Amino acid sequence: MKQAxxxxxxxxxxxxxxxxxxxxxxxxxxxxxxxxxxxxxxALNGIRDIIFVVGYRKEQVYDYMGSxxxxxxxxTYVTQEQQLxxxxxxxxxxxxxxxxxxxxxxxxxxxAPTIADFSGIEPEAxxxxxxxxxxxxxxxxxxxxxxxxxxxxxxxxxxNMVNTGIYAFSRDxxxxxxxxxxxxxxxxxxxxxxxxxKALETGGTWLDVVYPWDIIGLNNAILQxxxxxxxxxxxxxxxxxxxxxxxxxxxxxxxxxxxxxVVIGAGCEIxxxxxxxxxxxxxxxxxxxxxxxxxxxxxxxxxxxxPGCFISDSIIxxxxxxxxxxxxxxxxxxxxxxxxxxxxxxGVIMGEDCKVDSNVTAQPGAIIGNYxxxxxxxxxxxxxxxxxxxx
Numbered sequence: 001m002k003q004a005x006x007x008x009x010x011x012x013x014x015x016x017x018x019x020x021x022x023x024x025x026x027x028x029x030x031x032x033x034x035x036x037x038x039x040x041x042x043a044l045n046g047i048r049d050i051i052f053v054v055g056y057r058k059e060q061v062y063d064y065m066g067s068x069x070x071x072x073x074x075x076t077y078v079t080q081e082q083q084l085x086x087x088x089x090x091x092x093x094x095x096x097x098x099x100x101x102x103x104x105x106x107x108x109x110x111x112a113p114t115i116a117d118f119s120g121i122e123p124e125a126x127x128x129x130x131x132x133x134x135x136x137x138x139x140x141x142x143x144x145x146x147x148x149x150x151x152x153x154x155x156x157x158x159x160n161m162v163n164t165g166i167y168a169f170s171r172d173x174x175x176x177x178x179x180x181x182x183x184x185x186x187x188x189x190x191x192x193x194x195x196x197x198k199a200l201e202t203g204g205t206w207l208d209v210v211y212p213w214d215i216i217g218l219n220n221a222i223l224q225x226x227x228x229x230x231x232x233x234x235x236x237x238x239x240x241x242x243x244x245x246x247x248x249x250x251x252x253x254x255x256x257x258x259x260x261x262v263v264i265g266a267g268c269e270i271x272x273x274x275x276x277x278x279x280x281x282x283x284x285x286x287x288x289x290x291x292x293x294x295x296x297x298x299x300x301x302x303x304x305x306x307p308g309c310f311i312s313d314s315i316i317x318x319x320x321x322x323x324x325x326x327x328x329x330x331x332x333x334x335x336x337x338x339x340x341x342x343x344x345x346x347g348v349i350m351g352e353d354c355k356v357d358s359n360v361t362a363q364p365g366a367i368i369g370n371y372x373x374x375x376x377x378x379x380x381x382x383x384x385x386x387x388x389x390x391x
């Protein structure tokens with residue numbers, strides 16, 4: 001298998017506020033877009049001919065991924081003008097693909113070992129994985145290694161084996177993509193027509209990002225496998241423990257403690273006397289002032305934090321300015337998103353370019369939209385729409 005199709009046209013409405021300004025596949029995990037992880041995993045398996053199906057805010061994918069040369073691959077782009085489903089997206093590449101090819105979702109985090117065995121399988125085939133919460137996914141019924149049906153988000157799963165959205169196809173799939181919107185429906189129709197669809201189980205990394213707080217779990221998973229790298233300047237009196245990656249031009253000032261796994265991007269200024277705890281990613285050009293503590297969180301590019309902030313189990317998107325003594329601690333919360341109300345442990349979800357004055361506290365599960373402004377001494381809970389002003 002030498003060719004792959006990556007479906008990266010969707011928006012991901014349940015991931016707002018982060019997908020208001022970017023496609024789901026371009027969400028950053030451990031300082032890299034999800035899409036880059038997928039491309040790198042394919043390249044490590046010798047798959048370098050890659051077709052992207054793009055749509056929503058496609059220019060961001062073009063600008064970042066380019067021709068693929070910097071990643072050692074050759075990228076071709078096809079546009080899905082209306083995001084009508086995965087089968088419809090796949091049908092857009094009918095004239096571009098060869099006789100056999102892989103299909104992957106651009107918003108699922110995978111690593112190279114996950115598809116190592118699958119890349120050698122003969123079509124038609126589905127990569128499946130056992131999960132704890134199968135009702136979130138397409139549950140796959142398997143008999144003697146063959147797929148018998150795929151049921152999307154059933155009320156009762158009956159099995160914990162789910163569809164990863166990674167497929168090995170021949171051109172026969174296009175006989176079935178014209179009459180349905182989603183690939184699982186096309187596969188069910190293939191099975192009804194007598195086609196044999198193989199199922200291969202993976203134990204490798206496959207993580208789906210459905211809700212904003214899923215980014216924290218994905219970040220934690222990726223950080224477990226980072227390589228230590230210390231760029232920039234680390235002053236005397238800094239304590240580093242565990243796996244820590246620090247980008248070029250970053251300054252870590254005296255009295256700071258960093259306990260890995262942690263990734264800190266390029267051009268940052270950290271400290272003095274800052275504590276960054278495990279499972280934290282910090283983007284590029286971030287300023288974190290003294291006596292701030294961050295744990296199990298994702299901090300975007302160009303964020304500025306004043307002194308005395310306490311942040312855990314949170315996501316702060318790019319360009320936010322927190323004046324000081326901002327508190328967002330994780331806790332049990334029931335968050336309502338598109339009619340669903342999962343009970344989760346999360347701090348704050350903050351969109352991009354927010355401005356927060358001193359001494360603001362965010363309750364667990366607070367979702368702050370993009371471009372919000374919050375004046376000092378406020379307690380934030382629930383959801384703030386984009387461009388909210390709290391005074």
